[in-house]
Amino acid sequence: MLVLALLRESDSYGYELVTRLQDVGLEDIAAGSVYPVLTRLERDGDVESYLVQSSAGPARKYYRPTAAGLQRLVAQRRAWQALSDVVTLALTPPPHPKEHRS
Template identity: 65%
Template sequence: MDEPRDPQLLKGVLPMLVLALLSERESYGYELVTRLHDGGLDDIAAGTVYPVLNRLERDGQISSRLVASTAGPARKYYLPTTTGTDQLWATARSWRRLAATVEHVLDRTPKES
């Protein structure tokens, strides 16, 4: 059985993951949630993703456009800005350094029996 995911760990990396997925292709909010689920974050709720999108847009890291939908209200599609792409790569480098350090320390600890 998998251990429950620490929401504080996810909170710290979710903006980076959102920017990474949006750098692959433009997405609207619910589609982005589905892509996060497909990527293994099946316990993430839409209510967690939308505030991240709002903050990234407010900070100038993503831009949005409204697209009419034949199946309901218009959808807001998001893409990273140049600032967002720069932030993604800087954050990814920091994450990789931190993850390597954490792995190094954990590898030195006694293993579970």
């Protein structure tokens, strides 16, 4: 979901996505966990890739979301919000009953 959300903002290559994820607070994310996600998203038709020549070395493979990927992002955000609502409810202490005086 996070990879698709970042790609919705702008096309990126793999290492750039890693640094963008780190910039939003996932400091411990490793490149080894992002590339398999990109491979799966591309295989499933949620992202597409294209090569851009680089003056600093070999061409970079950039990724962008497809229409199906953007639909998946919407569905995943809904599911996340539903889960977040349940977790928040479960973690919220119940109100203390008011003491009744006779």
